[in-house]
Amino acid sequence: MTAAIMSEPPAAPRRRARPGRTLVLNVTAVIAGLAVWTGLSVSGIQGLTGPIEVVGRAAELVADGTLPTDILASLRRVFTGFVLGTALAVPVGFLMGWYATARALIEPYVQFFRTIPPLAIIPLAILLMGIGETPKVFVIFLAAFLSSVVSTFQGVLDVDRTLINAARVLGASDRTIFLKVVVPASTPFIIVGMRIGLGAAWGTLVAAELIAAQEGLGYRMQQAQLYYDLPTIFVGLISIGVLGLAMDRLLLLAERRLTGWQERR
Amino acid sequence: MNAKISFQGVSKSFPLKSGDFLALDRVDLDIADREFVTVVGPSGCGKSTLMSMAAGLEEPGTGQILLDGAPVSGPGPDRGVIFQQYALFPWLSVRKNVEFGLRLQPISAEERRRRAQHAIDLVGLTDFADALPKTLSGGMKQRCAIARAYAVGPQVLLMDEPFGALDALTRVQLQDQLLDTWSRERRTVMFITHDVDEAVYLANRVVVMAARPGRVHRVIEVDLPYPRTEEVRLSPEFARIRNEVWHSVYHQAPAA
Numbered sequence: 001m002t003a004a005i006m007s008e009p010p011a012a013p014r015r016r017a018r019p020g021r022t023l024v025l026n027v028t029a030v031i032a033g034l035a036v037w038t039g040l041s042v043s044g045i046q047g048l049t050g051p052i053e054v055v056g057r058a059a060e061l062v063a064d065g066t067l068p069t070d071i072l073a074s075l076r077r078v079f080t081g082f083v084l085g086t087a088l089a090v091p092v093g094f095l096m097g098w099y100a101t102a103r104a105l106i107e108p109y110v111q112f113f114r115t116i117p118p119l120a121i122i123p124l125a126i127l128l129m130g131i132g133e134t135p136k137v138f139v140i141f142l143a144a145f146l147s148s149v150v151s152t153f154q155g156v157l158d159v160d161r162t163l164i165n166a167a168r169v170l171g172a173s174d175r176t177i178f179l180k181v182v183v184p185a186s187t188p189f190i191i192v193g194m195r196i197g198l199g200a201a202w203g204t205l206v207a208a209e210l211i212a213a214q215e216g217l218g219y220r221m222q223q224a225q226l227y228y229d230l231p232t233i234f235v236g237l238i239s240i241g242v243l244g245l246a247m248d249r250l251l252l253l254a255e256r257r258l259t260g261w262q263e264r265r
Numbered sequence: 266m267n268a269k270i271s272f273q274g275v276s277k278s279f280p281l282k283s284g285d286f287l288a289l290d291r292v293d294l295d296i297a298d299r300e301f302v303t304v305v306g307p308s309g310c311g312k313s314t315l316m317s318m319a320a321g322l323e324e325p326g327t328g329q330i331l332l333d334g335a336p337v338s339g340p341g342p343d344r345g346v347i348f349q350q351y352a353l354f355p356w357l358s359v360r361k362n363v364e365f366g367l368r369l370q371p372i373s374a375e376e377r378r379r380r381a382q383h384a385i386d387l388v389g390l391t392d393f394a395d396a397l398p399k400t401l402s403g404g405m406k407q408r409c410a411i412a413r414a415y416a417v418g419p420q421v422l423l424m425d426e427p428f429g430a431l432d433a434l435t436r437v438q439l440q441d442q443l444l445d446t447w448s449r450e451r452r453t454v455m456f457i458t459h460d461v462d463e464a465v466y467l468a469n470r471v472v473v474m475a476a477r478p479g480r481v482h483r484v485i486e487v488d489l490p491y492p493r494t495e496e497v498r499l500s501p502e503f504a505r506i507r508n509e510v511w512h513s514v515y516h517q518a519p520a521a
């Protein structure tokens with residue numbers, strides 16, 4: 001009995017797996033997923049294409065330049081909307097967190113627009129902005145802004161009062177306190193907000209590309225839907241997934257670098 | 266009459282839903298230049314509030330607080346404050362934390378580095394100067410906070426239960442270290458604590474406060490020689506003063 005308890009591995013190391021082992025498990029899971037997918041398509045589920053066909057279609061789309069053009073177009077929209085959205089969200093979030101007046105003025109709008117799905121904004125955006133790039137980028141911008149502003153603002157509100165007092169008793173001015181205490185202390189929240197904003201930006205992309213687009217992953221998938229072209233739809237889906245994941249990992253990397261000082265993760 | 270800090274008829278109330286709550290009632294207290302005063306009293310009797318006002322983080326309701334004869338208006342680097350919760354900037358290394366206040370002063374980078382290093386050496390964190398706070402133990406964090414306050418060279422140190430969260434051994438070490446620096450550099454110290462032994466061991470005078478409303482109950486002279494040693498701690502005189510303080514903290518007559 002005692003021996004059995006003694007030979008139990010301690011709880012803590014079990015939770016933090018070794019990186020190498022994690023990678024092996026990740027890769028195994030992907031391969032297993034592909035195998036199941038192949039199995040399902042071979043066993044004849046109506047219309048389901050297998051990985052081989054999808055890879056073939058991807059190669060075709062790369063060869064005729066469609067896929068790179070689409071990816072570039074979509075990336076440009078997501079990136080522009082995301083950068084503009086979070087670039088505005090950070091100062092607005094700081095303003096709301098720092099000045100009660102600003103908060104009282106801005107918060108109703110933020111909370112109101114947050115409840116409207118970006119898709120529902122599209123008709124309005126088309127009427128007001130035409131059918132060019134502007135409405136598409138705008139809708140993505142709005143989604144990214146709304147989801148990251150709340151997080152930034154919460155981050156500023158949550159800055160530990162004793163840290164602010166510690167800076168004040170050392171002689172810091174309000175400006176110094178803002179730049180040297182509030183900004184670094186809320187960085188973790190800002191980055192979380194950016195990651196949520198990025199997710200929202202990708203989530204809005206396909207909807208944004210409903211607006212009379214000439215290229216883009218979302219547009220391509222809608223075209224494919226008209227022609228019952230399943231492989232192309234898969235290529236689009238996987239591209240969006242891979243790009244979104246890659247950008248999220250980049251932010252995660254930034255987070256690790258910028259907020260490694262945090263006590264617990 | 267050369268009080269470094271002088272509380273004159275200081276009252277403070279906080280607005281609550283059920284009306285104003287009187288946290289401090291007409292506190293009169295003079296702390297002499299280079300004096301080491303400890304403040305003890307039941308939880309909630311207004312010790313931290315009193316110190317916050319001396320630090321300039323809060324304003325007295327009525328009465329005034331004088332520093333070198335002039336009313337306190339806001340915080341300043343002439344008063345170093347050490348908070349119970351360490352309050353280190355977690356994104357800065359020990360050295361950067363210590364340099365935080367120095368960067369706000371008109372001194373050269375070289376001077377800044379020299380003074381930071383001196384403060385770090387003083388508290389024995391030389392080998393940890395480039396470590397982040399999350400990698401430090403509680404006692405090391407508190408020593409870093411002390412170094413940060415020392416570095417700017419304040420004439421007054423305001424310490425709010427700085428050793429409260431530490432184990433007994435670390436606490437005694439830090440007490441001796443604090444007394445050691447105090448006897449060399451002779452700053453004025455106002456030191457809040459829950460621990461009667463600590464209050465007597467460190468102080469020239471112990472201020473005993475009472476609660477509801479918060480006020481000064483008694484001021485007890487500690488007529489023991491410095492440097493305080495293990496011998497002093499075990500002396501019958503120490504025991505007598507400790508019992509006196511203990512008694513006035515824990516057997517207070519209820520407020521009239």
Ligand SMILES: Nc1ncnc2c1ncn2[C@@H]1O[C@H](COP(=O)(O)OP(=O)(O)OP(=O)(O)O)[C@@H](O)[C@H]1O
Nearest residue numbers: 279280286288307308309310311312313314315479
């Ligand atoms: N900002 C505030 N708003 C309302 N009440 C407050 C505020 N700050 C302090 N108080 C009240 O004033 C009283 C004194 O508080 P203070 O923190 O000074 O006590 P303390 O003696 O330091 O207690 P402790 O030993 O537990 O730290 C308490 O009853 C507390 O509830």
Ligand SMILES: [Mg+2]
Nearest residue numbers: 312313314425
């Ligand atoms: Mg307190």
